Amino acid sequence: MDVVSPELNSLLPDEIMDTEAIAMEEELPAEHLAAPPQSEPEPPQVPMETELPEIVSLCPATTSMQMTSTDAQCSTSSGTQLLLAPSSLISGTTTSAKTTSPAVTQNLPKISSVTVPANHQLIINKVSGASAADGKSPGTAVLKPEGQKLLVAGLSKTGQPIMLALPHTWNKPATTQGTGDAKAQPTQIKMLTTVGKPVIAVSSASQLMGSSSTLQAQQLKTLQITKKPPVSTAGPMITKLIITKALNNKGLSSPASVAPVVTGRVVTQSTPVTPPRTITIGETSTVPQNASGNSKVAISPLKSPSKTVKSVQTVGGVGTSQFKTIIPFSTPPNVQQIQVPGSRFHYVRLVTATTGSSTAQSSGSTNTNPSIQPAKPVMMNAAVRMSVPIVSAQSIKQVVPKPLTSAAQVVTTSQTPQRLIMPATHLPQIQPNLTNLPPGTVLTPAHGSGNMGYAVLPAPYVTQIPQSAFVTLTSSSTFSTATPIQTQARLSLNGLSTSEATSRPRKPCNCTRSQCLKLYCDCFANGEFCNNCNCVNCFNNLDHESERLKAIKSCLDRNPVAFKPKIGKGKEGESDRRHSKGCNCKKSGCLKNYCECYEAKIMCSSICKCMGCKNFEESPERKTLMHLADAAEVRVQQQTAAKTKLSSQISDLLTRTTPAITSGGGKLPYTFVTKEVAEATCDCLLEQAEQAELTDQPQAVAERLILEEFGRCLRRIISFAGKVKTDCPINC
DNA sequence: GAGTTTGAAACT
DNA sequence: CAGTTTCAAACTC
Numbered sequence: 081m082d083v084v085s086p087e088l089n090s091l092l093p094d095e096i097m098d099t100e101a102i103a104m105e106e107e108l109p110a111e112h113l114a115a116p117p118q119s120e121p122e123p124p125q126v127p128m129e130t131e132l133p134e135i136v137s138l139c140p141a142t143t144s145m146q147m148t149s150t151d152a153q154c155s156t157s158s159g160t161q162l163l164l165a166p167s168s169l170i171s172g173t174t175t176s177a178k179t180t181s182p183a184v185t186q187n188l189p190k191i192s193s194v195t196v197p198a199n200h201q202l203i204i205n206k207v208s209g210a211s212a213a214d215g216k217s218p219g220t221a222v223l224k225p226e227g228q229k230l231l232v233a234g235l236s237k238t239g240q241p242i243m244l245a246l247p248h249t250w251n252k253p254a255t256t257q258g259t260g261d262a263k264a265q266p267t268q269i270k271m272l273t274t275v276g277k278p279v280i281a282v283s284s285a286s287q288l289m290g291s292s293s294t295l296q297a298q299q300l301k302t303l304q305i306t307k308k309p310p311v312s313t314a315g316p317m318i319t320k321l322i323i324t325k326a327l328n329n330k331g332l333s334s335p336a337s338v339a340p341v342v343t344g345r346v347v348t349q350s351t352p353v354t355p356p357r358t359i360t361i362g363e364t365s366t367v368p369q370n371a372s373g374n375s376k377v378a379i380s381p382l383k384s385p386s387k388t389v390k391s392v393q394t395v396g397g398v399g400t401s402q403f404k405t406i407i408p409f410s411t412p413p414n415v416q417q418i419q420v421p422g423s424r425f426h427y428v429r430l431v432t433a434t435t436g437s438s439t440a441q442s443s444g445s446t447n448t449n450p451s452i453q454p455a456k457p458v459m460m461n462a463a464v465r466m467s468v469p470i471v472s473a474q475s476i477k478q479v480v481p482k483p484l485t486s487a488a489q490v491v492t493t494s495q496t497p498q499r500l501i502m503p504a505t506h507l508p509q510i511q512p513n514l515t516n517l518p519p520g521t522v523l524t525p526a527h528g529s530g531n532m533g534y535a536v537l538p539a540p541y542v543t544q545i546p547q548s549a550f551v552t553l554t555s556s557s558t559f560s561t562a563t564p565i566q567t568q569a570r571l572s573l574n575g576l577s578t579s580e581a582t583s584r585p586r587k588p589c590n591c592t593r594s595q596c597l598k599l600y601c602d603c604f605a606n607g608e609f610c611n612n613c614n615c616v617n618c619f620n621n622l623d624h625e626s627e628r629l630k631a632i633k634s635c636l637d638r639n640p641v642a643f644k645p646k647i648g649k650g651k652e653g654e655s656d657r658r659h660s661k662g663c664n665c666k667k668s669g670c671l672k673n674y675c676e677c678y679e680a681k682i683m684c685s686s687i688c689k690c691m692g693c694k695n696f697e698e699s700p701e702r703k704t705l706m707h708l709a710d711a712a713e714v715r716v717q718q719q720t721a722a723k724t725k726l727s728s729q730i731s732d733l734l735t736r737t738t739p740a741i742t743s744g745g746g747k748l749p750y751t752f753v754t755k756e757v758a759e760a761t762c763d764c765l766l767e768q769a770e771q772a773e774l775t776d777q778p779q780a781v782a783e784r785l786i787l788e789e790f791g792r793c794l795r796r797i798i799s800f801a802g803k804v805k806t807d808c809p810i811n812c
Numbered sequence: 813g814a815g816t817t818t819g820a821a822a823c824t
Numbered sequence: 825c826a827g828t829t830t831c832a833a834a835c836t837c
Contacts, residue, residue, distance in 0.1 A: 587833095589833090590832065590833080591831080591832065593832090594831065594832080598832095600830085600831050600832050601832080602833085673834055673835085674833080674835085679834095
């Protein structure tokens with residue numbers, strides 16, 4: 081029986097706790113709850129898993145990131161494939177491996193793949209090593225102390241639980257492993273388990289931080305939860321879940337600065353009926369040591385029956401997840417766009433496909449296959465994990481630069497979209513705040529910008545670049561909420577919807593003193609370059625990329641969420657949008673556009689510090705304004721529709737009547753004034769009249785407006801007539 | 813279009 | 825954190 085110590089319980093995210101609670105209720109005797117707490121960094125001793133028949137070790141540490149694709153894949157008979165990336169950097173303590181089974185030995189055979197047949201038996205194929213020495217039966221593997229980072233729970237054919245255990249040294253503050261300077265070994269594990277059909281998504285990210293990095297090693301702990309599912313014909317159904325959780329020693333409150341770490345949301349299901357699910361495990365771990373990069377992990381949302389899956393969430397260091405979309409471009413070949421769900425930010429990174437010297441150094445890990453040089457790897461952010469959610473595999477295949485597909489970076493399953501681990505490179509200066517970069521950010525090598533390394537470009541500039549694939553980064557906040565549909569929608573729109581990109585011209589700014597590098601500047605605040613603005617001494621452009629980057633960093637230093645939308649969802653369960661900070665109005669009554677709440681067409685909330693606020697639900701002033709605004713909007717729409725109708729009818733008329741109506745070599749303008757045109761014209765005139773009336777215009781003014789509108793209509797008709805004469809000299 | 817008002821951002 | 829200054833947009837005339 082497994083035990084989860086109270087201390088570990090306290091460290092688990094709520095999702096896990098929920099599951100755990102279930103397990104406790106059903107499985108765990110009270111005495112197990114009294115497991116002796118362990119102090120950090122040593123993880124608590126998890127009681128021996130006496131029922132553990134199989135312990136599987138995946139991805140020996142020595143495999144390193146350059147493991148071959150064979151090494152990196154685990155597959156199921158149903159087509160599910162697991163990409164198991166090696167972890168050469170992870171060190172730490174995992175009690176499960178150490179204490180739960182004698183199978184954990186110091187000499188683990190090299191395992192090349194894990195096969196999970198439909199009956200969920202987990203078979204470990206050993207490709208090397210002295211399997212006989214471990215005394216384990218075929219399909220059983222022992223753990224290798226270093227580098228193992230994956231814990232998987234499942235059931236063997238006999239119904240016995242299968243475990244993939246972490247090495248006991250896993251995630252100990254990285255100071256002892258071969259890499260030497262590894263400081264953080266973020267690992268992410270997703271586990272989705274149903275009785276009899278374990279579904280597991282695991283990803284891990286090991287990172288080699290540069291010497292300047294201060295990221296703290298992530299503490300990982302392992303939990304084993306045993307849950308007995310309802311009795312089935314398959315025999316005792318016991319699913320053991322090993323939950324690994326990272327204890328972020330530092331910076332939990334700072335999502336952007338925290339290396340991604342583990343979490344897992346364990347899902348249990350009472351009925352063993354789910355169809356085969358896909359499992360994707362990916363990792364990139366090779367970051368040149370000199371590059372101070374972090375590894376990246378690709379995680380894709382599990383594709384599973386929606387009704388049965390509570391959720392599988394990967395949580396960043398702060399307990400939140402966030403999707404980002406990285407869009408690699410075919411030309412230039414290494415452009416990636418990142419999008420954060422829920423925001424209009426579009427992070428785009430130009431990545432140099434460094435397969436050369438910079439990546440040759442593999443962080444001190446035992447890189448045994450120098451011939452394989454994945455496009456490397458870009459370290460986005462410790463808190464960023466990438467995946468390719470919903471884009472079809474085909475599309476990805478078409479666009480992903482070849483280097484990306486090498487060296488165990490792409491995981492494909494028969495039922496789920498491909499997961500892609502994108503190359504990453506470090507972002508030395510702004511990396512900690514990558515997730516908060518301004519919208520439309522393009523990171524591109526910054527010439528002469530010293531160690532800044534990248535320029536930040538607005539997305540609109542990048543949209544011109546042919547792009548082909550999408551990769552979603554999981555960062556730190558809304559993993560579970562970034563639904564595939566949402567993601568797909570974004571992706572289909574290239575991170576920036578076409579209509580949005582083309583029909584949302586930003587109002588030109590008029591900055592004079594801020595150089596457009598302050599948040600005063602709307603362009604800058606929205607992560608866009610100034611374009612056709614009226615600003616003076618503007619630095620918000622490519623010519624001043626280094627300054628711009630510094631300014632961004634400065635803003636982020638002051639406010640880590642400076643570039644995040646101010647208007648977001650309210651508390652959980654609240655559907656209304658609300659200002660993240662609240663306004664501070666004093667004189668406007670929050671009924672002027674000075675008020676950010678009013679401007680965003682939302683009501684002030686309790687977090688606002690405004691005085692004399694009239695921007696609340698029952699406010700008569702607000703209702704009046706809203707009514708007028710709505711009326712105005714309707715008028716505008718009607719007017720626009722009328723004009724469109726007029727134009728289209730004129731065009732249609734020309735098309736239909738041009739050959740027939742001629743007069744001395746050309747049509748007379750009045751011949752275009754058909755019934756339809758007359759009606760459309762009247763619509764325009766009526767709209768004008770209504771508008772004048774609603775704005776309390778004097779009659780004279782109203783008449784003038786109507787006449788002017790009439791004049792415009794006539795001019796339009798005449799214009800079309802003239803055009804027909806010019807364009808159709810033969811027919812007319 | 814110039815001048816004023818306003819409140820967020822920036823600064824102290 | 826509070827008070828002040830700076831800034832650019834919103835607004836008024």
